Amino acid sequence: MATFSGRRHDVAEVPHPVEAVWELLVDPDQIARMTPLVHSIEVDEQERWVWHLHKVPLLGRGVDLTMTQEMDFTPTSRIDFRHPPLGPRSRAGAEGHYLLAPVHGATRLEIDLTVRVQLPVPGVTRAAVQPAIHGVLVQMGHRFATNLLAELRRRG
DSSP: OEEEEEEEEEEEEESSOHHHHHHHHTOHHHHHHHSTTEEEEEEOTTSOEEEEEEEEEETTEEEEEEEEEEEEEETTTEEEEEOOOOBTTBOEEEEEEEEEEEETTEEEEEEEEEEEEEESSOGGGHHHHHHHHHHHHHHHHHHHHHHHHHHHHHHO
């Protein structure tokens, strides 16, 4: 079993007020609907978000993953997330943050995340796996941004 990682850092100006963006980012059901490959997000008894991802395209096949995320919320300005140690029940995790700031009636939204995944392949496959993880993160990020903007427009 080898551990692989990928990092994504994006900053954008979202043409909606901070409160509207915040409302979506703290709702696990909305996040699951807006994020590709995410089947569902449950909140466990410890208030952690448990993400269920299905058919993540890695190594030419779809891999099902579960991530458990410890969440810290600073209302309307920051969300920090981290994962407990990876293991048999949770072979993937992300750590990072969302930062939100009002900018002329809009929201400056920053996300910085690092994803770690344990896969049953040797570490020598790193040259193939790392770019695949990056590609998945790019795809998920673009679709998430598109879906976030569409949901914000829908809500008015």
